[in-house]
Amino acid sequence: EPEVTQTPSHQVTQMGQEVILRCVPISNHLYFYWYRQILGQKVEFLVSFYNNEISEKSEIFDDQFSVERPDGSNFTLKIRSTKLEDSAMYFCASSEAGYEQYFGPGTRLTVT
């Protein structure tokens, strides 16, 4: 069964460093999403991406964040200068038609 994959599973970085989280969505899906979950809190929407552009973003998704689909398979989330409060689990999801979403296993980001 096709699935969304994410790499790395765990990333440790120092405050101020740039990180890139990678996702490979399901191959025929057209809609892509990033979510995050701070430890002990609810999952929060960050951004949705369709047709090579951001279709919706939350107030969390400020200028520190960017997304890209650099080729036909990868979907990336970049955090330019990480802060301690960026420590969270980051989930990628994809959807064929914009509703039913399939989630990846997540990347745990730890900022020290």
Add this chain to the structure above:
Amino acid sequence: KNEVEQSPQNLTAQEGEFITINCSYSVGISALHWLQQHPGGGIVSLFMLSSGKKKHGRLIATINIQEKHSSLHITASHPRDSAVYICAAHSQGGSEKLVFGKGTKLTVNP
């Protein structure tokens, strides 16, 4: 702004019991997801529904659009059902983003 509330926050059951987890939301939605989050953190989509009822194995999800309420039922619960169950809603108006509840932590004891 759509708020999604779940109850109970924590639920402990004995193997074989019938489980119900509730979800209510504050504004009209186009669809609602039930998700399962494993102890390692991964999220699996269980159901997406916009009306009525869906069944998959021992899991049943129902939604009442007028009452802005959905329930997830697990029949003949098993220790492997132990996980966090999350409901998440798509708001009306074509928004793709999901608004998540805080989750219900289910523990099923043998």
